[in-house]
Amino acid sequence: MRDHKTPLKKRYDLLLLAALVLVGLGLTAFVLLSRMNSASDGLxxxxxxxxxxxxxxxxxxxxxxxxxxxxxxxxxxxxxxxxxxxxxxxxxxxxxxxxxxxxxxxxxxxxxxxxxxxxxxxxxxxxxxxxxxx
Amino acid sequence: MKTRRVAQYGLLIALALVLSYVESLVPAFFAVPGVKLGLTNLVVMVALYRMGDRDAIIINLLRILLVSMTFGNAFSLMYAAAGGLLSGAVMILLKRTGKFKMLTVSIAGGIAHNVGQILIAMVLLGTWRVSYYLLILWWSGLAAGFAIGILSAQVVRRLPESLFNGGQR
CATH class of the missing domain: 2.60.320.10 (N-utilization substance G protein NusG, insert domain)
Known part of the structure; x- marks a missing residue:
């Protein structure tokens, strides 16, 4: 298991996890924004x-x-x-x-x-x- | 050697069935279909890291079929298959690159599982407006993948080496 903790591997892990979190935040922003823009009447x-x-x-x-x-x-x-x-x-x-x-x-x-x-x-x-x- | 493999498959698939049952006893905490821990993924992770890609694929397919036949119906089979196959494919590919930790592989697998379910829901329900669900399932997949990743890393570390490799090499 020790080789799973070398700095190089950690960097790839961090990159992928950061990308996944960013997409999640993007989705959150998209949903919140589309809610704020939608008018409540005529639905x-x-x-x-x-x-x-x-x-x-x-x-x-x-x-x-x-x-x-x-x-x-x-x-x-x-x-x-x-x-x-x-x-x-x-x-x-x-x-x-x-x-x-x-x-x-x-x-x-x-x-x-x-x-x-x-x-x-x-x-x-x-x-x-x-x-x-x- | 062959008998040994059959026994290992049987053991892991039985474990997958038990874990699904245990999970079905826990009431749904969220009012969104698909938000769950995914304990059976533990079995796929163990197969992937202790046996091999091919074994993980076979065990993944068998547990999807058996769990759906035991606890679900044709529709839950479609959801389980879409989630399980996409998640399995993503985890195997990430593991094969050799660049990622088990935890990361599991997190990506958890998200992929839920994305697969959203995709099949879009097809079955004929609606594109699932962004709200995708949002919730994205984060819940991430959290479930994190939990299962930590659990699998511990289990794989503690399982005796001889359990899966003995008599083969």
Missing amino acids: TVTIRQDNEVVATLPLDEDATYAVQGEDGGTTNLVVIEDGTVHMEEADCPDQLCVKQGKISYAGDSLICLPNRVVVEISGEDEQALDAVAK
């Missing part, structure tokens, strides 16, 4: 199931949407309230999307992996965001 909530849009609702109007499963039952209950969105109920075992709480910024999303349901908030600058993300 829409898009609900998708299995890659298909099942509902598009305005964020500023309170509403409840039940996502239907293949057997006709409700898999996820999406609630829009006071400009925020949260998952009220989900029939999946992990309940991660319910625990995620409320989202309200453009670009935020609630994702239920077991049911393949995605709830996301999008705004007017979504095309610009998409271009950056790609």
Whole structure:
């Protein structure tokens, strides 16, 4: 193990770790900046199931949407309230999307992996965001 | 010699299954899918540093298949495979350069694992807007890789040399 601590090796390690941390900081800055720039009005909530849009609702109007499963039952209950969105109920075992709480910024999303349901908030600058993300 | 290798594979894969089970008992601390310690990666690290690249690849593939079949479903298999294969590839390549410490290899592997999962999520969910998740999973991968890296370095140092090399050379 001693040869793993020679200065040359340490330098490569530090370079790679610094690069990884820098990318992480870049991501953090990107997410924070895109939040600060997004206006809170005129946002829409898009609900998708299995890659298909099942509902598009305005964020500023309170509403409840039940996502239907293949057997006709409700898999996820999406609630829009006071400009925020949260998952009220989900029939999946992990309940991660319910625990995620409320989202309200453009670009935020609630994702239920077991049911393949995605709830996301999008705004007017979504095309610009998409271009950056790609 | 061959029997010995079969036994070693069996041992490590059994250990991977046990570690996955132990990890599944710990409740998710964060409301983000994918944030976890990744204890099974310990087994891949031991295989990589004590047996060899080829053995690490085989054990990695087998544990992804077996763990997903035991504890998951077709979708979790896809996530596990995307994360596990990308992370395995990154760790093997970094280790092969001979320029990095185990800790660094593990950290890069942890991040690669989560990036792989984000990539497959983009494909399966059909959305590009996952920057928020990528941000969280990037840092959690770094932290998990750090923890597993320290753990693996200790385990590899303490495992008797004869356990993996005896009778082979």
